Amino acid sequence: MTAGAWDGQGFHGETVQTADTMFSTTFSFEWTKAPLSMNDRLHHIVKAKKVAELRALMHASARHIPELDRVEVHLIQFVNTRRRRDDENLVATLKPLCDGLVDAEVVPDDTREFMVKHMPEIRYEKGCTPHFELTVTEVRA
Numbered sequence: 001m002t003a004g005a006w007d008g009q010g011f012h013g014e015t016v017q018t019a020d021t022m023f024s025t026t027f028s029f030e031w032t033k034a035p036l037s038m039n040d041r042l043h044h045i046v047k048a049k050k051v052a053e054l055r056a057l058m059h060a061s062a063r064h065i066p067e068l069d070r071v072e073v074h075l076i077q078f079v080n081t082r083r084r085r086d087d088e089n090l091v092a093t094l095k096p097l098c099d100g101l102v103d104a105e106v107v108p109d110d111t112r113e114f115m116v117k118h119m120p121e122i123r124y125e126k127g128c129t130p131h132f133e134l135t136v137t138e139v140r141a
Helices: 044-061 087-103
Strands: 024-029 071-079 115-117 121-124 131-138
Touching: 044 087, 071 087, 087 115, 087 121, 087 131
Parallel strands: 071 115, 071 121
Antiparallel strands: 024 131, 071 131
8 A cells, every 4th residue: 555645535445653643544445335234134144244344344444443542433335416415324333334444453452542433424525436435544642
């Protein structure tokens, strides 16, 4: 991955860490819609399989992140239509991704003591390719 700063518009897969800045990285996922939604009515075995897949994906993706004392995470869904969507529905996708960070030993647990989880955001960008970005940023404990 290439070093660079995340400017709020998401440099896909960018990692930042210098002596005077905190660690930050952004993961980009090519999903056009959330893999899990609060509105899903899935059989519990199907849901458990999807949760396990998301955790494993995040675990494998986050292996390069050093062990950190405390992080904050932001999940953003980028869309190219102005259709109404509920931000809260993305929490079902955010939770397994945060669990995957714990599985990758980035932080000891996904409790408030170690992880600040921001409410997921749905951001409209005209002409963009729909995708998701998860940004993990080290915060001072």
